[in-house]
Amino acid sequence: IGNLFRLAVVQLHVTKVKADNLSRARGLIKEAAARGAKLVVLPECFNSPYGTGFFPEYAEKIPGESSQVLSEAAKESQVYLVGGERNSGQPVGTVPVAGQPVGLVCVKQWAIHLFDIDVPGKIRFQESETLSPGSNLSVFDTPYCRVGVGICYDIRFAELAQLYSKKGCQLLVYPGAFNMTTGPAHWELLQRGRAVDNQVYVATASPARDETASYVAWGHSTVVSPWGEVISKAGSEETVVYADIDLQYLANVRQQIPITAQRRSDLYTVNAVQEG
Numbered sequence: 001i002g003n004l005f006r007l008a009v010v011q012l013h014v015t016k017v018k019a020d021n022l023s024r025a026r027g028l029i030k031e032a033a034a035r036g037a038k039l040v041v042l043p044e045c046f047n048s049p050y051g052t053g054f055f056p057e058y059a060e061k062i063p064g065e066s067s068q069v070l071s072e073a074a075k076e077s078q079v080y081l082v083g084g085e086r087n088s089g090q091p092v093g094t095v096p097v098a099g100q101p102v103g104l105v106c107v108k109q110w111a112i113h114l115f116d117i118d119v120p121g122k123i124r125f126q127e128s129e130t131l132s133p134g135s136n137l138s139v140f141d142t143p144y145c146r147v148g149v150g151i152c153y154d155i156r157f158a159e160l161a162q163l164y165s166k167k168g169c170q171l172l173v174y175p176g177a178f179n180m181t182t183g184p185a186h187w188e189l190l191q192r193g194r195a196v197d198n199q200v201y202v203a204t205a206s207p208a209r210d211e212t213a214s215y216v217a218w219g220h221s222t223v224v225s226p227w228g229e230v231i232s233k234a235g236s237e238e239t240v241v242y243a244d245i246d247l248q249y250l251a252n253v254r255q256q257i258p259i260t261a262q263r264r265s266d267l268y269t270v271n272a273v274q275e276g
Helices: 018-034 065-077 152-156 158-166 182-198 247-256
Strands: 004-011 037-041 080-087 092-099 105-108 116-119 123-126 138-141 146-149 171-175 201-205 222-224 230-233 239-246
Touching: 004 018, 004 201, 004 222, 018 037, 018 065, 018 239, 037 171, 065 080, 080 171, 146 158, 152 171, 152 182, 158 182, 171 182, 182 201, 182 222, 182 230, 201 239, 222 239, 230 239, 239 247
Parallel strands: 004 037, 037 080, 146 171, 171 201
Antiparallel strands: 004 239, 080 092, 092 105, 116 123, 138 146, 201 222, 222 230
């Protein structure tokens, strides 16, 4: 397979019409595959608007309509695929579904940390009003690299990224939907921090910005290198951004600054309480 493969991050314009969201996502997945992508990441809630009022209406069981579209798209375009939706089978957060090129669903992940914030005068949002947190870590293997999956608010928790790194992940993907308050302040900063801390590639997939929506996403889907460099970044509009993931470069960074070997496990450590 080699040490180099192409990643695509789809920044989808999400509307209230689920069928349109699914159709447009499928088309952009096909476009990404035609441009050489082997792994494609869709945003959080790619099939529905983001908001606690929408979650019950748009939630599906898995397998269901949206996961079936992902499975078919993965098979049709011969890509690995990560996409976020809401699961009605149990009251738990976002579910990225990683489709394999054969069309199978190979991993499901629920948001571990729920987005409950209150910034006076700017934004208040409580995912816990309608969702419950997940309790597992999700890692999946491709022929190209090992991938760890987090969701939106999960990126704020450095311990989770470190656990994924300890599990051998070389790429962390975070379907997410930061807003117009937290986005400009923290979105890129957090991605670069997680990448440098763990010497991994980090990719985030946001919905495109819709100024008419009740929750306005920041956009700016991004890919960051293990050196902390932004190597690909969207604006606010619907688009697909690409990055060539170079595992030899990752290995070089880890050799040049060998923080993994230098950690003082005699003084501190981060371990998973429950293996997933």
